[in-house]
Amino acid sequence: MDDVNPDTAAPSDRTPDTPRDPMVVIDGVNKHFGDLHVLRDINLTVGKGEVVVVLGPSGSGKSTLCRAINRLETIESGTISIDGKTLPEEGKPLAQLRADVGMVFQSFNLFAHKTIRDNVTLGPVKVRKKSKSEADQQATDLLKRVGVEAQADKYPAQLSGGQQQRVAIARSLAMGPKVMLFDEPTSALDPEMVNEVLDVMVGLAKEGMTMIVVTHEMGFARKAADRVVFMADGQIVEIGTPQEFFTAPKSDRAKDFLGKILTH
Amino acid sequence: MLDILEKYNILEAFWMTIRLTFFSAIGALVIGTVLAIMRVSPVAVLRRLGAFYVNTVRNTPLTLIMFFSLAGVGIVLEVSLVDQSSSTSLRDNAIRWAIVALAVYHAAFVCEAIRSGFNTVPLGQAEAARSIGLTFGQSLREVILPQAFRGAIAPLGSVLIALTKNTTVASVIGVAEASALMKVIIENETASVAVFLVFALGFVILTLPVGVFFTSLSRRLAVKR
Numbered sequence: 001m002d003d004v005n006p007d008t009a010a011p012s013d014r015t016p017d018t019p020r021d022p023m024v025v026i027d028g029v030n031k032h033f034g035d036l037h038v039l040r041d042i043n044l045t046v047g048k049g050e051v052v053v054v055l056g057p058s059g060s061g062k063s064t065l066c067r068a069i070n071r072l073e074t075i076e077s078g079t080i081s082i083d084g085k086t087l088p089e090e091g092k093p094l095a096q097l098r099a100d101v102g103m104v105f106q107s108f109n110l111f112a113h114k115t116i117r118d119n120v121t122l123g124p125v126k127v128r129k130k131s132k133s134e135a136d137q138q139a140t141d142l143l144k145r146v147g148v149e150a151q152a153d154k155y156p157a158q159l160s161g162g163q164q165q166r167v168a169i170a171r172s173l174a175m176g177p178k179v180m181l182f183d184e185p186t187s188a189l190d191p192e193m194v195n196e197v198l199d200v201m202v203g204l205a206k207e208g209m210t211m212i213v214v215t216h217e218m219g220f221a222r223k224a225a226d227r228v229v230f231m232a233d234g235q236i237v238e239i240g241t242p243q244e245f246f247t248a249p250k251s252d253r254a255k256d257f258l259g260k261i262l263t264h
Numbered sequence: 265m266l267d268i269l270e271k272y273n274i275l276e277a278f279w280m281t282i283r284l285t286f287f288s289a290i291g292a293l294v295i296g297t298v299l300a301i302m303r304v305s306p307v308a309v310l311r312r313l314g315a316f317y318v319n320t321v322r323n324t325p326l327t328l329i330m331f332f333s334l335a336g337v338g339i340v341l342e343v344s345l346v347d348q349s350s351s352t353s354l355r356d357n358a359i360r361w362a363i364v365a366l367a368v369y370h371a372a373f374v375c376e377a378i379r380s381g382f383n384t385v386p387l388g389q390a391e392a393a394r395s396i397g398l399t400f401g402q403s404l405r406e407v408i409l410p411q412a413f414r415g416a417i418a419p420l421g422s423v424l425i426a427l428t429k430n431t432t433v434a435s436v437i438g439v440a441e442a443s444a445l446m447k448v449i450i451e452n453e454t455a456s457v458a459v460f461l462v463f464a465l466g467f468v469i470l471t472l473p474v475g476v477f478f479t480s481l482s483r484r485l486a487v488k489r
Contacts (some may be wrong), residue, residue, distance in 0.1 A: 072391055092399060101395070109391060113487050123398070172395075
C-alpha cells in the first residue's frame with residue numbers, strides 16, 4: 001500500500017498511458033445497451049497506487065465502465081484484468097476477485113437490515129473467514145478512521161447520507177481491497193456532506209490506495225488525481241494529468257464540458 | 265344445544281385442524297421458499313420450472329389435489345406414508361396425504377408472497393453483497409432473503425389464514441377435522457344453525473389472532489430504508 005506516494009511522486013513523471021506497475025488493465029472493451037453503444041473500444045491501464053478520476057457528461061459511459069471492472073456490468077468484447085488476473089465468468093472465482101475490489105455506490109447500498117458494525121464485519125467473516133471478534137475489532141478501527149464509530153450499533157436508515165457513505169467506504173476497506181472503485185460517491189449527498197466523504201477519499205489516496213473514481217467533483221480531481229480520464233459518448237476522449245486537463249484540455253469536447261461546468 | 269356439544273369431541277376435531285395447519289404450513293414455507301429462490305435464480309431452467317409449478321398448482325382446485333394425493337398417488341400408485349401394519353394406518357395415511365396436499369398447494373402462494381418480498385429489496389443490496397465477494401448463495405442467505413421475508417410477512421399471514429381454513433378440504437379424503445365433525449353433527453342432530461355458528465366461531469378464534477400477530481410482526485420487523 002505504501003510503495004507509491006502521490007505527494008512525492010510528481011504526476012508529470014508518469015507516462016500518461018502506461019503506468020509502470022499495472023493493477024487494472026482494460027483492453028478493447030465494448031458494450032451496448034440495446035442500440036446504444038455505451039462503451040466503445042475502451043483501453044485504460046491503471047497503475048498500482050494510482051488515483052484515476054473519470055470525468056464526463058452524464059450518459060458518457062463512465063459509470064458503466066466503473067461497474068464493468070468488477071463485472072456488475074457484463075462486457076461484450078475485450079478483457080479486463082485486475083492484478084494480472086482476467087475477470088472470470090460468474091461463480092466462485094468471480095466472487096473471490098470481487099472481494100479484492102472495493103466498490104462504493106452512489107446510493108450507498110448499506111445492508112438495510114444489519115447494524116453499521118455488522119455491515120462492516122459481514123464480508124470479513126463470511127468471505128475472509130475471520131473470527132467474529134477479530135472482525136469486530138477491525139470494524140471498530142475502520143469506523144473510527146472514517147469518523148462514525150459512535151454510530152456502530154445503529155441501522156443505516158438512522159444515519160445521514162454522508163455518514164452512510166463513509167460506512168460504505170469502511171465496509172469496502174474491511175476486505176483489504178487491492179483497488180477501490182467509486183461510482184459517483186457524492187452525487188446523492190446534500191452539499192454540506194460532500195466534503196466529509198471527499199476527505200476520507202483524499203486520505204485513502206494519500207495512503208497509496210489504487211482508486212478509480214467516477215465523479216463530478218472537480219475539486220477532488222485537482223487535489224487527489226494522478227490522472228484524469230475524460231469520457232464522452234462511450235469513448236475515452238482524453239487522458240492527462242489534472243493540471244494538463246483543467247488548464248489546457250486538448251479536445252473540443254473536453255473544452256466544451258469544462259466551459260459548461262466551470263463558468264459558475 | 266349444550267348436550268349436543270357434550271356428545272361430540274369438538275376440541276379434538278379442532279386439534280386436528282391445528283395439526284394439519286401446523287405441519288402443512290411448515291411444508292409450504294419450505295417448498296415455497298425453494299420455489300421463490302428458483303424463480304429469481306440466474307438459471308433459466310429453474311426459473312421456468314418454478315413458474316410452471318406455481319401456475320399449475322395455483323390454478324388447480326385444492327379438492328382435486330387433495331383427492332389426487334390420496335386416491336391417485338396413495339392408493340393407485342400405492343405410495344404409502346405410513347407403516348402398513350399399524351392399526352391406525354388408514355387414518356394416518358389420509359392425514360399425512362392431506363398434509364402433503366395442503367403443503368404442495370399453499371407452497372405456490374407462499375412462493376408468490378416471498379417473491380413479492382424480493383421485490384421490496386432494492387437491486388443495490390444484491391450488488392453491494394456481490395461487490396464484497398459474497399457468492400450467490402451467501403448473498404441470498406445474508407442479505408436478500410432476510411429482507412425479502414420481512415417484506416413478505418403480511419402476505420404470508422394471509423396465506424396462513426387461508427391455509428387454516430382450507431384444512432376443511434381434508435374432509436374429502438376422510439380426515440376428521442373440524443368441518444368433517446360439523447357435517448356429522450348437523451346430520452345427526454337438530455339446531456344446525458347453532459352448530460354451524462359454533463364451528464364458524466372456532467375458525468375465527470384460530471385465524472383472527474394469526475392476522476393480528478402477523479400485522480404487528482410486519483410492522484416491527486419492517487426494514488427501514
